[in-house]
Amino acid sequence: MSKRIVVDPITRIEGHLRIEAVLDDSNTIQDAYASGTMFRGIETILQGRDPRDAGLLAMRICGVCTGVHYWTSIRAVEDAFGVRVPNNARLVRNLIAGSLYLHDHPVHFYHLHALDWVDLLSALKADPRKAVDVAYQFTDTPWNASVEHYRKVQERLGGFAAQGRLGIFANGYWGNPSYRFSPEENLVALSHYLDALAMQRGAAKMMAIFGGKNPHPQSIVVGGVTCVQDIENPSRISLFQTLLEEQHRFIRQAYLPDILMAAHAYREEGLAGIGSGLKSYLAYGFFDMDNEGPGRGKTLFPSGMVLEGDLSKVYDFDPAKVTEDVLHSWYRGSDGLHPYSGVTNPSFTGLRKEGSVAYLDTDGKYSWIKAPTYDDHRVETGPLARLVVAYARGDARVREAVDGVLRLGGLPLTVLFSTLGRTAARAIESDLIAQAMAGWTQELAKNTAAGDLSTWTPFDFAKVSRDAQGCGLSEAPRGALGHWVKIRDGKIENYQAVVPTTWNASPRDRKGRRGAYEEALLGTRLANADQPLEILRTIHSFDPCLACSVHIVDFRGRDLGTYRVL
Ligand code: NFE
Ligand code: MG
Numbered sequence: 001m002s003k004r005i006v007v008d009p010i011t012r013i014e015g016h017l018r019i020e021a022v023l024d025d026s027n028t029i030q031d032a033y034a035s036g037t038m039f040r041g042i043e044t045i046l047q048g049r050d051p052r053d054a055g056l057l058a059m060r061i062c063g064v065c066t067g068v069h070y071w072t073s074i075r076a077v078e079d080a081f082g083v084r085v086p087n088n089a090r091l092v093r094n095l096i097a098g099s100l101y102l103h104d105h106p107v108h109f110y111h112l113h114a115l116d117w118v119d120l121l122s123a124l125k126a127d128p129r130k131a132v133d134v135a136y137q138f139t140d141t142p143w144n145a146s147v148e149h150y151r152k153v154q155e156r157l158g159g160f161a162a163q164g165r166l167g168i169f170a171n172g173y174w175g176n177p178s179y180r181f182s183p184e185e186n187l188v189a190l191s192h193y194l195d196a197l198a199m200q201r202g203a204a205k206m207m208a209i210f211g212g213k214n215p216h217p218q219s220i221v222v223g224g225v226t227c228v229q230d231i232e233n234p235s236r237i238s239l240f241q242t243l244l245e246e247q248h249r250f251i252r253q254a255y256l257p258d259i260l261m262a263a264h265a266y267r268e269e270g271l272a273g274i275g276s277g278l279k280s281y282l283a284y285g286f287f288d289m290d291n292e293g294p295g296r297g298k299t300l301f302p303s304g305m306v307l308e309g310d311l312s313k314v315y316d317f318d319p320a321k322v323t324e325d326v327l328h329s330w331y332r333g334s335d336g337l338h339p340y341s342g343v344t345n346p347s348f349t350g351l352r353k354e355g356s357v358a359y360l361d362t363d364g365k366y367s368w369i370k371a372p373t374y375d376d377h378r379v380e381t382g383p384l385a386r387l388v389v390a391y392a393r394g395d396a397r398v399r400e401a402v403d404g405v406l407r408l409g410g411l412p413l414t415v416l417f418s419t420l421g422r423t424a425a426r427a428i429e430s431d432l433i434a435q436a437m438a439g440w441t442q443e444l445a446k447n448t449a450a451g452d453l454s455t456w457t458p459f460d461f462a463k464v465s466r467d468a469q470g471c472g473l474s475e476a477p478r479g480a481l482g483h484w485v486k487i488r489d490g491k492i493e494n495y496q497a498v499v500p501t502t503w504n505a506s507p508r509d510r511k512g513r514r515g516a517y518e519e520a521l522l523g524t525r526l527a528n529a530d531q532p533l534e535i536l537r538t539i540h541s542f543d544p545c546l547a548c549s550v551h552i553v554d555f556r557g558r559d560l561g562t563y564r565v566l
Helices: 051-061 068-081 087-116 120-125 128-137 147-162 183-211 228-232 234-265 267-271 383-392 396-409 419-449 500-505 516-521 533-541
Strands: 003-007 017-023 029-036 281-288 299-306 322-325 352-354 357-359 371-374 468-476 479-488 491-498
Touching (some): 017 516, 017 533, 029 516, 051 479, 051 491, 068 087, 087 183, 087 234, 087 281, 087 419, 087 533, 120 183, 128 147, 147 183, 183 228, 183 234, 228 419, 234 396, 234 419, 281 468, 322 491, 383 396, 383 479, 419 533, 479 500, 500 516, 516 533
Antiparallel strands (some): 281 299, 322 371, 352 357
């Protein structure tokens, strides 16, 4: 006998996501469906606009991966106009983008994902002295590790728990048998959870130094950047450097050691490949290392596709091979359209009623998210995809970083293909990006000290082609991001965005093949079917963002159905 459980809403994400999972008698997931249940409309709002404004409008797709739609949109327009940006603009853009990653990844791990690994209330039982030993087990220089500090953290948590004021923690699945950390490990992680709240501030400041503000930086324009006075001023660059060093220290002393601690405690789940999913990975390549422009130049993380976990072969990325299906999505139109000819034509067909309970109509349409394919393959994107592609390409820095973590954990390479691997990839990548940012900051300081203050490539809008098309490719923290713009008579005729969570959270494609979330849930056994902790752990490992993936608004405020959370 199989039973269907519904998890809706999935919390600790951006936006509205529903998962339906079919369990067998042993509570093992036999099938799964992911649905984006909220409806928004930026692609259509961009039609008819001046392409120079595209970035400002597109950035409103999301406030979490703040800025990525802004600069990816600007890259699409630059591609259409054939504009290449000067070196300083490339460096500043990399530093703004890097600041986002250093903000986003730790916030995801500690504030959105950690409680899938950390049994909060168990930390109350920890011995603070032993917790210090635990902290030193995974690094020689642990962050904020002292008996007094751990005791204070326990007192703080204990005070809330005693008064029944656990607030956002009140409904956790505390005590669930699939939690693996010891009380001391839970205490170390909880202490970093609290420290990470303060670290967010520094990362947000970094973005604002060259971006003008956070969220939604505003200093990037078609042709370059506008923050000339900030790069002219050595004190701004050195403030950036100081903040960067602090973030990097937190990554090295808290984030990476906590990942090692998780790799140790959750070793069996990793080795069993829980959450592995599609095992096919796509990366567009990001953090420009030269000024050739998107899709042409050298990037810090390379582009490519790896299929079915076979690291011996990497397929070159060709943007012409991206298409989207809508057979199982609440849109009218044809399947297999390339984004240049993509259509966003909403058509909500409702849910399926079984008695008083509404379920997704999984034989028909069941999500606001379209289903993208690359060269007719279903793929995962994101930090793990970037690392796997770079590793398979033989990238020396990525190999050294990945092999180093695996060696410390005593783990084989194949452990990457798991929920644990996906979560570890984000921390490894944060360290690599922080290292690269230190180099870009020095390069910027050197250029400006030598008198190179170029930040913008002049172009005459009246003279550049009034009929053009371009694509902006980049990598957002959650994965491969593409914006496609078609310009007719100087105005935007069509605009399509295919974003990381579109790839990962999508429903079945036209051939009935699962999306990345759906596939990743298969074979996972729930310790307790009333507490879908293992589902949350795997879904959160992708860091879902639904605003990004469904860029359409239901301005009529229609009720999309009444859901029962089972
Ligand atoms: Ni709204 Fe986004 C990122 C983009 S996600 S968070 O990272 O692009 O799918
Ligand atoms: Mg889209």
